[in-house]
Structures are given as C-alpha cells and as structure tokens.
Amino acid sequence: MNILIKNVFFKEKITDILIEGNIIKKMGENIALDVFPDKVIDGTNKAVIAGLVNCHTHSAMTVFRGWGDDMELESWLSDKIWPYEAKLTDEIVYWGAKLACLEMIKSGTTCFNDMYWRIDAVAEAVADMGLRATLSSVTLDASNSQSVKTVVDNVEKSFCNRKNYSALTTFALGPHAIYTVSKKILQWIDDFSKANDLLIHIHAAETQTECNNSIKSFGMTPIRYLNSIGILSPRVIIAHGIWVDDEEIDMLAANDVKVVHNPNSNLKLASGYRFKYHEMKDKGITVGIGTDGCSSSNNLDMIEAVKIASLIGKAWRNDPTATTAKEMFKCATVNGGKILRQNIGKVQEGCLADLVLVDLNSPAFTPNFNFISNLVYAANGNDVDTVICNGKVLMENKHVPGEDEIMKMASKAAHKLFFEL
Ligand SMILES: [Zn+2]
Structure with missing residues (x-):
C-alpha cells in the first residue's frame, strides 16, 4: 500500500x-x-x-477516570483502586485499553509503553486498534503470599503468549516497584530480561514516602537499592525518577538506564515536581515523557504532558529558558523511539x-x-x-x-x- x-x-x-x-x-x-x-x-x-510516544501508562485505567480524585495517596489506593482492580475481568480491561487506544489516536500518540493486569486483553485491544505498543504485565510478590515459583511461572506463561500478539506489539517485563517486588524476583527478572533481550518497565523514586521507606527497609534510597542488587542496565526504563540525587543520576547514567517524566501525575498526586531533566541530560540519560494512567493524570493527551513538562521545569528552576517546547517535544518523539528501541519519532526517509x-x-x-x-x-x-x-x-x-x-x-x-x- x-x-x-x-x-x-x-x-x-x-x-x-x-x-x-x-x-x-x-x-x-x-x-x-x-x-x-x-x-x-x-x-x-x-x-x-x-507520532507521539507515551513512555509510561496503564492504558486500561481509563475505566478509573474520575473515580477517586483529590484524595490522599494511601486512601486513594486502598479504597478506590486496589479493591476494584481485584475485580477486573478480561472484558473490562479490553474495553478500557481500547478506549485508551482511541484516546491516544485522537490526540496523536502512535506508540505507548504500558504496564497493567491481564496483558492478553490489553494486547487484543492494541491489535484491534492498530497502534504500536510495548506491553508488560504488572509483576509483584512482596505484598502477598505468591511464591517465587508462581510469579516466575506467570511471567514465563505471558512471555510465551506474546506470539499471539500483533506484530506491532513488543513484550516487556513489568516489576511494579521496589516496595512491591522482592529482591529475588527483581534479580530473576533481570536475568530473564538479559537472556531474552527484554525491556524492564518499573516505577522508581516516585514519592518521598517511597524514598523514606526504602531507607527504612534497605538502608538506602530506591536507585541506590536497584544499583546495589545489580539490576540497573540499558534495558531498564524507570517511570517517575523524581527523588534522585546527583550520585543516583550518575548510577543511572553509568548503566544507560532510561527515565520517563510524568508531570501531570506527579503534580496531581503531589508526588513531587523537581524533575532533574537537565542534570540527567547532561550525564547522557535519555528522558522520555509519559501521561501515567487515567486514574492519576486523568487523560492520555501527550501534547498536554509535553506542555506541563516544559512549564514545570521552568517554574521550579525560576528559569523561563529551561525545558523549552522544542526540547520537551523531542523527549516525546525522538527519545520515546530510542527508549522503546523503535525506528520511530522522526519525520524522516527510512x-x-x-x-x-x-x-x-x-x-x-x-x-x-x-x-x-x-x-x-x-x-x-x-x-x-x-x-x-x-x-x-x-x-x-x-x-x-x-x-x-x-x-x-x-x-x-x-x-x-x-x-x-
Ligand atoms: Zn504508573
């Protein structure tokens, strides 16, 4: 054609x-x-x-749009999100993900990086809508009694199922965060990702509470912890990365880890706003932009996310020349392509x-x-x-x-x- x-x-x-x-x-x-x-x-x-590249979202969470806003993070998660996520069916996830694809198409996104439950239903929606996507299943074990074997079996099973997905879909691994995934599973995921050349999509350094708890549990901040257990690599994509210091930025840079800025979600959940774009860029880190899920952002409009990324970067630095429109747009296109390892993000022959x-x-x-x-x-x-x-x-x-x-x-x-x- x-x-x-x-x-x-x-x-x-x-x-x-x-x-x-x-x-x-x-x-x-x-x-x-x-x-x-x-x-x-x-x-x-x-x-x-x-086409814009949304580097961090939970597509099927469109069904949670407007369901629990302006709340404290803990009660929001425990009262409004987790009890209902436990009730999700393939059908609900399929229609939620399909609505997300529709919203992304209508606002100019052609490729996205997703992490959610019931990945097969998400993959079916993505195939029906014709978008390009990197899909990972939420993996966690620390907060429940799932054995390492059960978690490993589930990941291996969904890895095999990827053969049924559309040719525009890439399978990735989705350990949720350091506070929900054990060290054992994180290290197994790293090995599996290395063996199969898969990207790893993880939330990290999103809130100050996460940092404080990390210090309490592991004696160090989240990025230091990930570094200490040896899972930082060029295959890792970190969503958020708000609470990082210079030494942690060096660790991310040394391992060629990619970082995704989610300005709207960070603002709405009051997670933090001092995203260190320039410090990361100066060290050679590739930064992308994401919307996060519709429960926290509440739309999937990447043009809006690029605008907010630009404005917020100027505001906290007291510098209107920082985070220019051109540079943030590049993060949402060229850098998105690099992060998801696709030949996209440019209007260019070839x-x-x-x-x-x-x-x-x-x-x-x-x-x-x-x-x-x-x-x-x-x-x-x-x-x-x-x-x-x-x-x-x-x-x-x-x-x-x-x-x-x-x-x-x-x-x-x-x-x-x-x-x-
Ligand atoms: Zn997220």
Whole structure:
C-alpha cells in the first residue's frame, strides 16, 4: 500500500511525503509517481509531526477516570483502586485499553509503553486498534503470599503468549516497584530480561514516602537499592525518577538506564515536581515523557504532558529558558523511539511511517510564527486531524471508525466494575 501526503507543512516548508508499506520512502516537493498511489491525503493547512510516544501508562485505567480524585495517596489506593482492580475481568480491561487506544489516536500518540493486569486483553485491544505498543504485565510478590515459583511461572506463561500478539506489539517485563517486588524476583527478572533481550518497565523514586521507606527497609534510597542488587542496565526504563540525587543520576547514567517524566501525575498526586531533566541530560540519560494512567493524570493527551513538562521545569528552576517546547517535544518523539528501541519519532526517509497531521486551521495555530511553540503551548490533542501508524491510516478528519461504540462499551464496562461486580 502506498500513501502520498500532498502539500503538508513541515519545518517551515511545504512538502510531499510518500509512504511505501510501513516506511517513509520519500520526502520532497511535488513527488511524481509512475503509478497512482493507493491513497492520496491532502495536507493543505495541515502540519506533519512524528507520532507521539507515551513512555509510561496503564492504558486500561481509563475505566478509573474520575473515580477517586483529590484524595490522599494511601486512601486513594486502598479504597478506590486496589479493591476494584481485584475485580477486573478480561472484558473490562479490553474495553478500557481500547478506549485508551482511541484516546491516544485522537490526540496523536502512535506508540505507548504500558504496564497493567491481564496483558492478553490489553494486547487484543492494541491489535484491534492498530497502534504500536510495548506491553508488560504488572509483576509483584512482596505484598502477598505468591511464591517465587508462581510469579516466575506467570511471567514465563505471558512471555510465551506474546506470539499471539500483533506484530506491532513488543513484550516487556513489568516489576511494579521496589516496595512491591522482592529482591529475588527483581534479580530473576533481570536475568530473564538479559537472556531474552527484554525491556524492564518499573516505577522508581516516585514519592518521598517511597524514598523514606526504602531507607527504612534497605538502608538506602530506591536507585541506590536497584544499583546495589545489580539490576540497573540499558534495558531498564524507570517511570517517575523524581527523588534522585546527583550520585543516583550518575548510577543511572553509568548503566544507560532510561527515565520517563510524568508531570501531570506527579503534580496531581503531589508526588513531587523537581524533575532533574537537565542534570540527567547532561550525564547522557535519555528522558522520555509519559501521561501515567487515567486514574492519576486523568487523560492520555501527550501534547498536554509535553506542555506541563516544559512549564514545570521552568517554574521550579525560576528559569523561563529551561525545558523549552522544542526540547520537551523531542523527549516525546525522538527519545520515546530510542527508549522503546523503535525506528520511530522522526519525520524522516527510512523511518517507520508513524505520522500525525495537525489541523492548522485552528485558533491555536493562528498566527503560525512558530509551529512548535503553537503545538506545545497553544494546542492540545484535539487539534490532531489524521493519524497513521505503521503505514496504516487510523484516523482521518478527526474520526476513528467505531469510536462511538468503543466509548459506549468502555463506559458500560466501568459501570459494571464499580456498581455490579
Ligand atoms: Zn504508573
């Protein structure tokens, strides 16, 4: 399948883009073809950007949107989240994840890094929606009586099941956090990840309480603990990484660990806001951006997350030149591709065709002196018009096929979870 995007705005110029199969084959003015392409998209009054990469989320938590806000973290988790997560079914997770995919497509995200329960149901939703994703199953053992063998068996079983997933899905390991996963399992996960070249997706250094408890339990802070048990490696993706000092940043850099900033979730849960982007970047750490799940962020709009990442970085440093729109946008595209080890995140010949067209015929882009500034500071996900993932059109003219049914079914699934089960 060939797609020709005509006359689209890119880097202050108007260009054509030819997609052949799943690759950006050619870019330039007035591309002439010997044969008529299978599809032509008129890019007039639209700008092209790379599909956004959401590096940390729990997709099916869309069903928890608005269910328990403005609460203390502990009572929020124990009263509003955990009792209901225990009741989740494959059907609820499927519709929750499908709603998340819909929301991501509608706001310009083409690839995401997920950690949640019932990974097979998430994988089915991802396959149905045509997105690219790295999926991990929540793994934990410290807070319940699950034996090491049970946990290992479950991970190995889901590792085998990955063969049934879509070709755009990558399997990863998801140890929840140092306070929910034992040292034994963390080390086994590291071995398994090494043997099978799998990414490890873990929450770490998210709150001050986590740090204090880590010092109480292990005699050291979370990153030092992970370093001391030998599981920091280039395969590790740390979500949050708010509470880290210079020595810990050195440990992350020395092991080429990737870090994902989740500004909205950190603000809403009052986890902390001094994300040390510049300190990490100066040491060569690749930083991505995530939304976190809809229970704590409460949307999956990566354009909003990029804006907040930029604003919050300026605010706590008292420096309006810090964390620029351009740099935070790069974190959400180029760096996301690097973190998830995919040839995405760039509008460039030879890259995978994960592309988003933004509607310039909107107040947010008028006047359009500085496109990236308008995109990050003035626009939001609703300005996205067309989404292509792996060379396939998932949304055109702001419409995703079947979207009404997905919203209806996901809402029904949420009601079932909270009021019927
Ligand atoms: Zn999270």
